Amino acid sequence: MTENQVPSGKAFWICAASGWGIIIFGLLGVFAEANRTNPAQFGLWFVGSAIAHDALVAPAAFVTAIIVGKVVPATVRPVVQMGLIVAGSVAIVSLPFVLGLGGQAGNSSALPRNYLGGLLTIQAMVAGITILAALRRSKKLAQPSE
Amino acid sequence: MVRKPRQTLDTLWARLEPLRIGPFKDGAFTSKLHDEKTAAYLGMALGISFGVAFLTGLLSYGIQDPPAWFLWPSRPFNLYRISQGLHVATGIATIPLLLAKLWTVFPKFFTWPPFQNPTHAFERLSLLPLVGGSVFLLMSGLNNIALWYPYNFFFRSAHFWASWITIGAMIVHIGAKASITRRSLRRTPQSQRQPESTGGLTRRGFLGAVAASVGVVTLATVGQTIRPLRNLSLLAPRNPAVGPQGFPVNKTARAARVLELAVDPSWRLRIEGAVKTPLSFSLGDLQAMKQRSATLPIACVEGWSATVHWEGVPLSDLLDLAGASRAATVSAQSLQPKGLYRKSELNRLHAFDPDTLVALRVNGEPLHLDHGFPARIVAPNRPGVMQTKWLSYLVVE
Numbered sequence: 001m002t003e004n005q006v007p008s009g010k011a012f013w014i015c016a017a018s019g020w021g022i023i024i025f026g027l028l029g030v031f032a033e034a035n036r037t038n039p040a041q042f043g044l045w046f047v048g049s050a051i052a053h054d055a056l057v058a059p060a061a062f063v064t065a066i067i068v069g070k071v072v073p074a075t076v077r078p079v080v081q082m083g084l085i086v087a088g089s090v091a092i093v094s095l096p097f098v099l100g101l102g103g104q105a106g107n108s109s110a111l112p113r114n115y116l117g118g119l120l121t122i123q124a125m126v127a128g129i130t131i132l133a134a135l136r137r138s139k140k141l142a143q144p145s146e
Numbered sequence: 147m148v149r150k151p152r153q154t155l156d157t158l159w160a161r162l163e164p165l166r167i168g169p170f171k172d173g174a175f176t177s178k179l180h181d182e183k184t185a186a187y188l189g190m191a192l193g194i195s196f197g198v199a200f201l202t203g204l205l206s207y208g209i210q211d212p213p214a215w216f217l218w219p220s221r222p223f224n225l226y227r228i229s230q231g232l233h234v235a236t237g238i239a240t241i242p243l244l245l246a247k248l249w250t251v252f253p254k255f256f257t258w259p260p261f262q263n264p265t266h267a268f269e270r271l272s273l274l275p276l277v278g279g280s281v282f283l284l285m286s287g288l289n290n291i292a293l294w295y296p297y298n299f300f301f302r303s304a305h306f307w308a309s310w311i312t313i314g315a316m317i318v319h320i321g322a323k324a325s326i327t328r329r330s331l332r333r334t335p336q337s338q339r340q341p342e343s344t345g346g347l348t349r350r351g352f353l354g355a356v357a358a359s360v361g362v363v364t365l366a367t368v369g370q371t372i373r374p375l376r377n378l379s380l381l382a383p384r385n386p387a388v389g390p391q392g393f394p395v396n397k398t399a400r401a402a403r404v405l406e407l408a409v410d411p412s413w414r415l416r417i418e419g420a421v422k423t424p425l426s427f428s429l430g431d432l433q434a435m436k437q438r439s440a441t442l443p444i445a446c447v448e449g450w451s452a453t454v455h456w457e458g459v460p461l462s463d464l465l466d467l468a469g470a471s472r473a474a475t476v477s478a479q480s481l482q483p484k485g486l487y488r489k490s491e492l493n494r495l496h497a498f499d500p501d502t503l504v505a506l507r508v509n510g511e512p513l514h515l516d517h518g519f520p521a522r523i524v525a526p527n528r529p530g531v532m533q534t535k536w537l538s539y540l541v542v543e
Contacts, residue, residue, distance in 0.1 A: 005266075006263060006265060006266045006269075007265060007266075007269050007322035007323075009325075012321040012324075015317050015320055015322070015324075016268070016269075016272070016318050016321055016322075018314075018317055019272070019317035019318030019321065020314060020318060021314070022313060022314030022317065023272075023310075023311050023315055024314075026307045026308070026311035026312075026314060027307075029310060030304075030311075036299065036302075036303040037299050037300070037304050038297075038299040041297050041298050042299050042304050042307075045282060045297055045304075046279065046311075049277075049278050049281035050277045050278035053248060053277065053281050054252075054277075057245065057248075058249060061249055062252075065177070069346075074346075077346055077347075078346060078348065078351050081351075081352075081355070082347065082351055082352075082354065082355035083355075085242075085352075085355040086355060086359045086362055088245075089241065089245065089359035089360075089362070089363055090359070090363055092241060093241055093381065095288075097292055097383060101292070101296070102289065102292030102293040102294030103292070103293055103294075104293055104397070104398065105401075106398050106400050106401070107395055107398045107401070107516075108388075108389070109384065109389030109393075109394035110383070110394070110395075110396075111293070112384070112385050112388045112389075113380065113385065115380075117380075118366070118381050119381065121380055122362065122381070
């Protein structure tokens with residue numbers, strides 16, 4: 001690690017002071033509205049969100065990348081990686097809808113669609129485009145350069 | 147001899163050196179995409195998207211819980227629809243951006259030594275509210291539009307205060323990384339550029355994939371407010387054309403516990419408070435009055451919206467009949483026995499806008515019970531949760 005990654009200077013300290021001022025304002029708000037924010041639960045989900053990302057989502061992405069690196073031929077790997085980034089993003093956004101844990105009993109206008117079908121349709125399209133792009137890239141790289 | 151703190155710290159890290167295993171080892175992360183330039187591009191995009199979401203979110207909170215100095219106008223009538231639609235769409239679009247940024251900088255989590263001096267430790271500590279807050283905001287916002295609440299806090303308050311914590315942490319982060327970002331975004335001279343790798347994703351490819359992800363998740367959900375896209379938005383939590391009388395419902399009459407009260411023949415709309423003549427109207431009385439129609443959106447805080455044709459009595463006509471001051475604010479109260487949204491306040495601009503109605507009909511039919519039968523407030527440029535349904539009192543203040 002290089003020394004210049006340690007922040008310094010007047011601008012940093014102005015941002016640090018004002019930023020932490022706002023953070024403390026937010027924390028005070030959490031406790032001032034404790035009957036609505038439930039600080040213990042809030043803290044659990046707040047810290048838990050960071051841990052869930054670092055302990056689950058990020059390692060899953062790295063494991064996927066390692067598998068792709070070993071299984072997918074180098075020529076088409078970038079295309080497959082791009083497809084997986086799009087597919088993974090869509091899957092994460094769709095989770096609360098596909099799992100069907102939300103909605104409202106007796107309200108047919110809340111979550112009115114077949115979300116699993118929607119997710120599979122989008123993933124099939126992403127997969128189709130990825131395969132086409134991979135075939136095109138393989139063909140292009142197989143051609144002798146002039 | 148007294149040892150300097152820096153020496154003590156160096157000694158500590160040297161002693162802990164054997165514990166450097168797995169991701170803590172040098173070279174554990176091989177991708178060239180964990181670089182400053184990629185992080186800088188994504189950081190800039192996140193700064194914009196979180197900035198937009200923060201400002202539009204702040205506006206929504208201000209409208210729902212206005213400070214004394216804030217007077218939200220009733221025109222342009224679509225402004226809240228646009229700002230809240232933008233808030234939710236931006237939040238969804240931020241999910242791939244944030245995941246990509248966190249992936250890019252993930253190796254820094256295992257930086258060795260963990261900190262070099264107190265300033266460095268302070269800067270790294272400030273990352274907890276940044277990462278925790280960012281993920282918390284997007285997670286809770288996404289759950290909210292799915293009406294999924296796996297926690298015991300009130301979403302609106304938790305989301306509001308978490309947004310301040312996150313924005314504060316973002317300002318600290320910007321201060322810490324501004325010079326690195328500036329340096330990273332300078333164009334690299336052609337002679338110093340490294341040849342592109344053929345075995346993996348290039349920076350351009352990675353950022354292109356992230357941009358494509360943003361586009362796909364936006365297109366998959368934004369049809370909940372942009373009606374022509376509703377059939378393309380396969381993951382949108384609402385379809386603006388689906389629901390009783392052709393548009394969605396946020397809270398049903400059953401959920402609000404007004405099933406019997408709303409159809410009681412003795413129902414009356416009462417106007418009280420700072421008026422010359424307190425008044426009471428039956429549904430027949432209201433139907434017999436001069437009606438006005440208005441095409442106004444119902445724009446929900448969850449980001450969906452639908453344009454609807456309303457008919458009813460202008461609220462200003464009722465207030466004038468009761469002898470209310472033109473500077474008055476009005477508290478519209480529901481039959482709903484409890485709940486934070488059982489009443490809403492109309493400021494003077496909304497109360498006396500000619501298109502603000504005590505609506506009795508929608509899309510050519512009497513209001514469906516789930517849309518607020520026998521009467522509801524409909525005003526231009528207001529959140530749906532403030533368009534009070536199952537109206538029972540108008541209290542002039």
